[in-house]
Amino acid sequence: xxxxxxxxxxxxxxxxxxxxxxxxxxxxxxxxxxxxxxxxxxxxxxxxxxxxxxxxxxxxxxxxxxxxxxxxxxxxxxxxxxxxxxxxxxxxxxxxxxxxxxxxxxxxxxxxxxxxxxxxxxxxxxxxxxxxxxxxxxxxxxxxxxxxxxxxxxxxxxxxxxxxxxxxxxxxxxxxxxxxxxxxxxxxxxxxxxxxxxxxxxxxxxxxxxxxxxxxxxxx
Amino acid sequence: xxxxxxxxxxxxxxxxxxxxxxxxxxxxxxxxxxxxxxxxxxxxxxxxxxxxxxxxxxxxxxxxxxxxxxxxxxxxxxxxxxxxxxxxxxxxxxxxxxxxxxxxxxxxxxxxxxxxxxxxxxxxxxxxxxxxxxxxxxxxxxxxxxxxxxxxxxxxxxxxxxxxxxxxxxxxxxxxxxxxxxxxxxxxxxxxxxxxxxxxxxxxxxxxxxxxxxxxxxxx
DNA sequence: AAAATTTGTTAGATTCGTCTAACTTTATAC
DNA sequence: GTATAAAGTTAGACGAATCTAACAAATTTT
Numbered sequence: 001x002x003x004x005x006x007x008x009x010x011x012x013x014x015x016x017x018x019x020x021x022x023x024x025x026x027x028x029x030x031x032x033x034x035x036x037x038x039x040x041x042x043x044x045x046x047x048x049x050x051x052x053x054x055x056x057x058x059x060x061x062x063x064x065x066x067x068x069x070x071x072x073x074x075x076x077x078x079x080x081x082x083x084x085x086x087x088x089x090x091x092x093x094x095x096x097x098x099x100x101x102x103x104x105x106x107x108x109x110x111x112x113x114x115x116x117x118x119x120x121x122x123x124x125x126x127x128x129x130x131x132x133x134x135x136x137x138x139x140x141x142x143x144x145x146x147x148x149x150x151x152x153x154x155x156x157x158x159x160x161x162x163x164x165x166x167x168x169x170x171x172x173x174x175x176x177x178x179x180x181x182x183x184x185x186x187x188x189x190x191x192x193x194x195x196x197x198x199x200x201x202x203x204x205x206x207x208x209x210x211x212x213x214x215x216x217x218x219x220x
Numbered sequence: 221x222x223x224x225x226x227x228x229x230x231x232x233x234x235x236x237x238x239x240x241x242x243x244x245x246x247x248x249x250x251x252x253x254x255x256x257x258x259x260x261x262x263x264x265x266x267x268x269x270x271x272x273x274x275x276x277x278x279x280x281x282x283x284x285x286x287x288x289x290x291x292x293x294x295x296x297x298x299x300x301x302x303x304x305x306x307x308x309x310x311x312x313x314x315x316x317x318x319x320x321x322x323x324x325x326x327x328x329x330x331x332x333x334x335x336x337x338x339x340x341x342x343x344x345x346x347x348x349x350x351x352x353x354x355x356x357x358x359x360x361x362x363x364x365x366x367x368x369x370x371x372x373x374x375x376x377x378x379x380x381x382x383x384x385x386x387x388x389x390x391x392x393x394x395x396x397x398x399x400x401x402x403x404x405x406x407x408x409x410x411x412x413x414x415x416x417x418x419x420x421x422x423x424x425x426x427x428x429x430x431x432x433x434x435x436x437x438x439x440x
Numbered sequence: 441a442a443a444a445t446t447t448g449t450t451a452g453a454t455t456c457g458t459c460t461a462a463c464t465t466t467a468t469a470c
Numbered sequence: 471g472t473a474t475a476a477a478g479t480t481a482g483a484c485g486a487a488t489c490t491a492a493c494a495a496a497t498t499t500t
Contacts, residue, residue, distance in 0.1 A: 006457065027477055039458055041479060046456095058465060058478060088308075089334050099328045108319045114309050226487065247447055259488055261449060266486095278448060278495060 003050075005105050008074050009033065010043055011052060012104075014063050015071035022068075023060035072136025077112055078104040079125035079132070084115045086126040093126040094168035128159025128178050128215065144218065146182070147192065147211035153184045155216035162213050174204055181219065223270075225325050228294050229253065230263055231272060232324075234283050235291035242288075243280035292356025297332055298324035299345035299352070304335045306346040313346040314388035348379025348398050348435065364438065366402070367412065367431035373404045375436035382433050394424055401439065 003011070013032050018024050026044070030037045048055035052067035063071060081100040085091045091099075106112075116122075124130050132138035143158050157180040160171065171177070176198070185195040185203070192208035206214075223231070233252050234244050246264070250257045268275035272287035283291060301320040305311045311319075326332075336342075344350050352358035363378050377400040380391065391397070396418070405415040405423070412428035426434075 004456080025477075026479095030477095035457090036459065037478065038460085038480080043457080085331075089331075089338065091330070091334065095330065099326065099331050102326045102328070103323070106319065106322045108322070110311070110315065111305075111309075111319050114311065118309065224486080245447075246449095255487090256489065257448065258450080258490085263487080 002107075003052075003070065007043070007047065007050075007052075008070075008105055010040075010047060011063070011067055011071040012074050012078075014053065014061060015068065015075060018063065022062050024062070025060055029061065069136035072132040072138055073134075074104050075138070076132040076134070076136065077106070079129060080112055080115050080119070080122070082125045082127070083119050083122050083131070087119055087122075092168075092172070093163075094165045094172065096126065097163070097165070124159070126178075127161075127163055129161075141217070143215035145212055146184075146194070146206070146214040146216050147208055149184055149216065149218070151184050151186050151194075154219045155182050155184070156180070156219055157182060157214060158217050159215040160213055161215060167210070167213060170210070174206075175199060175201065182216065222327075223272075223290065227263070227267065227270075227272075228290075228325055230260075230267065231283070231287055231291040232294050232298075234273065234281060235288065235295060238283065242282050244282070245280055249281065289356035292352040292358055293354075294324050295358070296352040296354070296356065297326070299349060300332055300335050300339070300342070302345045302347070303339050303342050303351070307339055307342075312388075312392070313383075314385045314392065316346065317383070317385070344379070346398075347381075347383055349381075361437075363435035365432055366404075366414070366426070366434040366436050367428055369404055369436065369438070371404050371406050371414075374439045375402050375404070376400070376439055377402060377434060378437050379435040380433055381435060387430070387433060390430065394426075395419060395421065402436065 010029070010033065013029055014024050017028055017032055026037055026040050030040045033040070044053055044055045044061060047053040047067065051064055052070060054062040054064055078100045081103045082093075082096040085096040085099060086093055122131060130138050130140055141158070144155075146155065146157075149155060157176065157178055159178070160168070180198055182196050182198045185197055187194045192211070194206050194208075194211055196204055196206060198204070230249070230253065233249055237248055237252055238244050246257055246260050250260045253260070264273055264275045264281055267273040267287065271284055272290065274282040274284055298320045301323045302313075302316040305316040305319060306313055342351055350358050350360055361378070364375075366375065366377075369375060377396065377398055379398070380388070400418055402416050402418045405417055407414045412431070414426050414428075414431055416424055416426060418424070
């Protein structure tokens with residue numbers, strides 16, 4: 001009943017890229033993992049045998065309940081680790097992903113329970129993503145993308161998605177962080193770039209590519 | 221130039237079981253790793269190609285300088301991790317080995333540098349084993365085994381070797397810890413078991429099997 | 441020193457996770 | 471609604487790390 005590191009990576013990717021109905025294409029998974037499609041197909045058959053994935057030829061892939069739980073538990077370890085690295089080891093939010101990507105595969109319940117306890121049972125990771133509970137369940141709040149907001153809106157930055165180290169360094173450079181209150185001053189119709197103000201800054205410009213990766217809550 | 225997890229485990233074992241002249245038998249390595257001899261032979265040829273091991277048919281194995289360095293760096297990560305788990309995460313010395321065994325393979329210089337810094341550059345791990353320096357070099361102090369001491373000697377417990385969880389729990393049960401000052405009251409000629417006193421305890425008996433795993437410094 | 445034992449190697453098979461080449465099915469475009 | 475393109479599968483190969491069976495060398499015993 002133990003999954004290999006490789007299998008864990010497939011499960012995690014399936015979990016992460018599932019759309020609302022939980023479906024994933026072979027091509028998409030192949031691209032995400034940078035593994036050729038035939039390899040993905042054969043691994044899906046293997047995971048189907050283990051009752052972790054629903055697999056039918058030429059149909060979209062779906063995690064089973066069991067698969068979703070196991071994936072959730074891996075992501076739980078990943079996000080707890082990220083939180084630990086930021087909160088207890090003073091690493092930057094742009095540095096923790098690659099380390100967590102490795103530590104998430106550690107087999108040791110006590111190790112992660114201890115982390116959880118030391119962090120006082122955090123609900124989100126340093127990027128605002130929710131940490132799955134100990135049953136692997138996770139719920140996202142219904143944030144909006146900053147790119148879907150309108151001029152005049154005042155919002156709170158609640159999460160960042162599709163994060164890369166480059167992207168997070170850009171945010172660092174602009175003095176942006178989770179919890180930040182942002183006022184949208186205007187939106188450029190041509191390229192959807194926006195002008196915002198926050199803290200002491202009065203006219204920062206963010207491209208649409210950036211805004212699509214910022215999740216916010218509207219403030220009334 | 222990256223070594224696989226498997227290769228790392230061979231290097232580490234070679235390092236750990238090398239005798240004073242640095243030699244290791246195939247049979248010994250095979251037994252330590254619980255891997256059959258033919259597999260070990262073929263891996264040794266592979267490591268020899270990578271200039272990590274000196275290999276000649278029917279001759280004892282020896283790490284090259286390069287191999288010794290790489291092994292030392294893995295063991296450095298292992299022991300730093302053990303120290304971190306005990307000092308910063310409050311795990312018991314009997315619980316940390318299996319976790320460190322996994323974390324030692326994490327590839328992230330910054331992660332281990334941070335640990336080192338947080339621990340204030342420790343020289344030994346929770347079992348008294350020296351932590352190799354950042355070049356992989358390690359030196360053992362010249363401790364004696366408690367089993368080689370004589371009645372009347374007063375010693376300080378400085379390290380524990382060949383530790384298993386069971387063994388460390390036995391020490392916990394007897395209230396023994398590193399730094400403990402021990403007086404040897406008598407030695408039973410028949411089985412070499414010894415009677416010692418320390419702290420508030422006045423006549424604890426330790427079997428020879430235990431004493432062979434306790435390294436001490438004589439106090440003058 | 442011959443025999444027996446232990447140690448080490450060779451040869452060949454197996455499993456896992458990957459690939460490429462060729463083919464099939466499904467979706468898209470005209 | 472056929473042609474083209476995209477997505478997915480099948481078949482076969484390969485490297486890594488493992489194994490077993492059989493053989494060879496070195497060591498130990500007698």
